[in-house]
Amino acid sequence: MNRKKIVIGLLVIVGLAAVVVANLTFQRSSATEVTAEAIQARHLESVVTASGTIQPKRSVDISAETMGKVVDLAVVEGQAVTAGQHLLQIDPRNLETQVQNREASLASARSQLEQTRAQIENSKVALQQSRDTLRRTEELWKAGLIPRDQYERAVNDVAMRETDLKVMDQSVLTQMERIKQEEANLASARHDLTKVRVSSPITGIVTRLNVEQGETAVVGTMNNAGTVLLTIADLSVIETEIEVDETDIPYISIGLPATVSIDAIPNQTFSGRVTEVGNSPIQAAGPAQRATNFKVVVTIDGEVPGVRPGFTCTAVITTATRENALAVPIQAMTVRELPIDAEGNIVRAARPADGAAVDVRRRTAPELADGQKLKEIEGAFVVRDGHAVFTPVRIGIAGERYFEVLDGLAAGDRVITGPFASVRGLQDGDAVQVADTGPRGAR
Numbered sequence: 001m002n003r004k005k006i007v008i009g010l011l012v013i014v015g016l017a018a019v020v021v022a023n024l025t026f027q028r029s030s031a032t033e034v035t036a037e038a039i040q041a042r043h044l045e046s047v048v049t050a051s052g053t054i055q056p057k058r059s060v061d062i063s064a065e066t067m068g069k070v071v072d073l074a075v076v077e078g079q080a081v082t083a084g085q086h087l088l089q090i091d092p093r094n095l096e097t098q099v100q101n102r103e104a105s106l107a108s109a110r111s112q113l114e115q116t117r118a119q120i121e122n123s124k125v126a127l128q129q130s131r132d133t134l135r136r137t138e139e140l141w142k143a144g145l146i147p148r149d150q151y152e153r154a155v156n157d158v159a160m161r162e163t164d165l166k167v168m169d170q171s172v173l174t175q176m177e178r179i180k181q182e183e184a185n186l187a188s189a190r191h192d193l194t195k196v197r198v199s200s201p202i203t204g205i206v207t208r209l210n211v212e213q214g215e216t217a218v219v220g221t222m223n224n225a226g227t228v229l230l231t232i233a234d235l236s237v238i239e240t241e242i243e244v245d246e247t248d249i250p251y252i253s254i255g256l257p258a259t260v261s262i263d264a265i266p267n268q269t270f271s272g273r274v275t276e277v278g279n280s281p282i283q284a285a286g287p288a289q290r291a292t293n294f295k296v297v298v299t300i301d302g303e304v305p306g307v308r309p310g311f312t313c314t315a316v317i318t319t320a321t322r323e324n325a326l327a328v329p330i331q332a333m334t335v336r337e338l339p340i341d342a343e344g345n346i347v348r349a350a351r352p353a354d355g356a357a358v359d360v361r362r363r364t365a366p367e368l369a370d371g372q373k374l375k376e377i378e379g380a381f382v383v384r385d386g387h388a389v390f391t392p393v394r395i396g397i398a399g400e401r402y403f404e405v406l407d408g409l410a411a412g413d414r415v416i417t418g419p420f421a422s423v424r425g426l427q428d429g430d431a432v433q434v435a436d437t438g439p440r441g442a443r
Contacts, residue, residue: 031431034422036383036414042327044404046320046397048252050296052242054262054311056233057299060202064217064227065195066090077209081200081232088229090196090217099193102186109182113175120168127161134158204234207309233309238300240272242315243282243293251319252277258298258317265306272300274317320397327402328393332380332415334423336390342371346392348428379408381416381426383434388416390428 068090075087134154141151208231211217217227240260244252256274276297298315339347347369368374378395381388391413396404409415416423416432426432 031386031433032388032422032426033435034383034388034416034426034432035418036434037329037332037417039326039328039405039409039411039413039415041324041411042399042402044322044325044327044397044399044402045318046251046399048244048248048317048319049314050242050244050248050317051312051314052240053309054304054307054313055239055241055309056204056207056235057237057239058202058204058234059207059309060204060232061228062087062198062201062230062232064090064219064229066095066192067217067219068092068094068196069216070211070213070229073211073213075206075209075230077206077230079206080204081206082203083200085200087198087200088211088213089198092193092196095189095193095196099186099189102182102189106179106182106186109175109179113172113179116168116171116175120165120172123161123165123168127158127165130154130158130161198229200232202232202234204232207231207233235307235309236303238304238307239275240298240300240313240315242296242298242313244296246281246292246294248319249277249294249296252296252317256317256319258315260298260300260313260315262304262307262311262313264308264311265304270300270302270304272298272315275299322397322404325396326405326409326411327399328380328395328405328409328415329417330398330401330403331420331423332417333378333393333395333403334380334426335376335378336428337374337376338390338428339368339372340375340377346377346390346428347372381423381428381432382409383414383416383432386431386433388426388428388430388432390426 070088071091072089073087074089075081081087134157137146137151137154140146141148209229211227211229217229219227252274254274254277258272258274260270260272261268262270274296276295278295281292281294296315296317298317341347377390377392379390379392382391383389391408393403393408394406396406398404414434416426
C-alpha cells in the first residue's frame with residue numbers, strides 16, 4: 001500500500017515538473033529573438049548607379065564627298081593628327097577634266113560676248129548710215145524728185161537697224177548672264193576638285209580607318225549612305241553616355257558630381273560631373289518591351305590615359321549628401337496596416353501581460369470603432385521594455401544601407417533589424433528578446 005502511494009506521488013511530482021517545464025518553455029518561446037541597432041548620426045550619400053560607354057566629346061566621321069579611287073593614304077589607325085593635316089587623296093583626273101571643260105566653256109562665252117559687242121558697233125554704224133540715207137531721201141521726196149515708196153523704204157530701213165541694235169544689246173545681256181553661269185560652274189568644279197584632298201578638321205586620334213589605298217570611295221545619296229573613310233576623335237575631353245532608369249531621372253540634374261569606373265582600366269576611378277540629362281526616352285530597337293531609360297552624359301574631369309571610345313563603364317552619380325543625419329537601417333523599415341482614429345493617430349491594442357502567451361498565427365484583423373480605419377503606415381519597430389513598438393517614420397534620402405530619418409525616431413532608439421522572417425511577422429506590442437546589438441559602418 002505504501003509502495004502504491006509512493007508511485008502515485010512520484011507520478012504527480014513528474015506531472016507537475018512537466019507542467020512547470022512546459023510553462024517555462026512556452027514563456028521563453030513567446031518572446032521573439034531579434035537583432036537591433038541603435039539610431040545614430042551618420043554621413044549619408046544618395047547615389048544613382050548606371051552603366052554605359054565611353055565616348056569622346058567631339059568625334060568626326062569623315063565621308064567621301066566625291067567618288068573615286070583612293071590614290072594616297074597618309075595615316076594609319078591610332079595615329080595622332082592635327083587640324084589641317086593631310087589624310088588621304090582621291091584620284092583627281094575626272095574632276096580635273098571637268099574643270100578644264102568649264103574653263104573652255106567660260107572662254108567660249110567670253111569670246112561670244114566680244115563678237116556680239118563687235119556686231120553692236122557694226123549695227124550702230126549701219127544705223128547711222130540708214131539715218132543719213134533717210135534724211136537725204138526725205139529731202140528728195142519733199143522736192144518731188146523721188147517716189148513715195150523709195151522714201152518709205154528708207155524709213156523702214158532705219159526702223160529695222162534700230163531693232164537689230166536692240167536685239168544686239170539684249171544679246172549682250174544674255175551673254176553676260178551666260179558668263180556668270182559659266183563662272184559659277186567653273187567655281188563649283190574647282191571646289192569639287194579640292195574635295196579629292198581630305199584634311200583633318202580637328203586635332204585628335206584616328207580611331208577608325210575604313211578604307212585602304214586603291215579602294216573606291218562612294219558618295220552617299222538620299223537612300224544609300226556614303227563611305228565613311230575614317231573617324232577622328234578628340235580624346236582630350238571624355239564623356240560617358242549612360243542609361244538611367246526613369247524612376248531615378250527626377251533626382252538627376254546638371255552639375256551633380258559623379259565617379260566613373262572603366263572596365264578596361266581596373267582599380268581606378270575618375271571624377272566627373274553630369275553635363276547632359278535627356279528629355280526624351282531612349283528608343284528601343286525592335287518590338288520587344290523593355291524598361292524606359294533616359295540618356296545621361298557625365299563628363300570626366302581631366303584626361304584618361306589609354307582610353308578608347310566604346311569602353312564600357314559604370315557611373316555613380318551622387319544625387320544628395322547629408323552630414324550628421326539620423327539614419328535608420330534599410331532592413332529595419334517595414335509597412336504595417338494599423339487602425340487609426342479620426343485624427344490620424346495609431347490605435348494600439350492592449351499589451352498582453354508579461355509572460356502571457358501570444359500566438360501570432362491566430363491573430364485576426366482588429367475590430368474598428370466608430371471613426372477608425374485601417375491604413376498602411378511605413379515605420380520601424382523600436383525595442384521598448386522588452387516589446388516591439390511600431391513607430392511611424394518619415395524618411396528622406398536613401399544611402400547605400402541607411403535611410404535618412406526626418407521624423408519619428410531619435411538618437412539612441414534601438415530599432416529591430418532582423419532576422420527578416422521575424423521582422424516580417426512582428427506586430428505592435430510583441431515581446432522580443434534582443435540577441436545582438438552593435439553599430440554598423442556608415443553610408
